[in-house]
Amino acid sequence: MKIIPLLVVLLGTSLSVCAQQNPQLYNIPTPFERYSHYQIIARGGAAIPMGPFATGYIDKSTLENYSIAVDWILQKPFSVGLELGHTFFSKRIPRATYNIDGQDISAVQTRTIKLMPLQGVVNLYLGTTNARIRPYLQLAAGGSLVDYTLYYGSLGNQQQSLKFSYGAGVGSKFLFKKDGSIGADIRVKYNQTALNFDYIENGVGQLNATAGLFYRWW
């Protein structure tokens, strides 16, 4: 018989809990705000040669420049992630005579360089997780697989190596809809790859201006 008053008390408390929760159903934070979550970004756009690399080897911009990144968005204004990129620069130089080791070589040069950086990335965000526009600052460092191939006519002089590469950028994310999981990404990033070979003495500097799409999930 003691159980009935106990049930009444229990019912009373649960009702009062319901009454408190109901009005706040639309105010509770979304999962993206409550939990750390993941984000995948595909970017593509122009890469512009910079510095000694542009003056000494290739000064022609390329559109063969894209990357894919996976980020872990923390509950602080930070995210950490990995980004794998690909950039291919090339430039044709009309026929000229080069003196190499006492030999005269007359050829059309095709200068190429392919960079495949894999970098660890840290982002500092300026807006809240669910802001429709969320600017960020970015620092990145890692290794880059570099394929330097300089063709004299159809003869290639190739060097492949793994080099240190780092970069810094600014960008912004644009959510397509409130609390959505898909959005756009715009970023400008300067990237430097260490390399000292043949025509390149002071590394490869490039400015990447890219647009991309991201998808986030938790």
Place this chain on the structure above:
Amino acid sequence: MKYFRYAGFALLLGLIASCTRDPLSDLSPEESQVFITNRDPGANFQQYKTFSILDSVLIIGNQGRGTSLTDMDITFLTSVVRNMQALGYTYVGPRDNPDVGINVAQVRNAYLNVVSQPINPYLGNYWGGFGYGNGFGFGYPATFSYYQTRENYWYLEMIDFKNPDNQNNQFDVIWSAEIRGRGLFDTEYLENMVNSVFDQSNYLRLN
């Protein structure tokens, strides 16, 4: 859904890794040709007046040896003679004590290579700890990728008959040229190819 996500990711990675176009796809045969010339820095070309030339084209390399005298070869040799005469040299027969002699050859080589993966050079002496000495490479099973390279190119050399090296019983080569690239055996380009190697060797000109 989860698997789609991973599959999409893998697909993108694959695309990134594989997409590189051939940078030479738009190179014409003429643009692909490379003219390489060497000279003996000690040679004074002003001392030579007469020249002679081999009566056929040598075939050398690991694809067999011999001589050849096709219409194309005759065109090539005639063009060499014309260029030498334009530089001021007098053509004489091989038995008339020429100052210099010219050999023209087609080099034909074929090589079989293991595809070099970029990772190999960075290992350095890593495996040295196992007691393998320097000079050890990696052996690849036959199922791995190989590529065959063939090279066919023209080679010219000028031999100094005027100053024989009696000590070593030899005649010195004082000038040589290589013509490489595509379209080398196309009569359309022969004349221009021969002119090019002489044009870039202006030191051969007699005053």
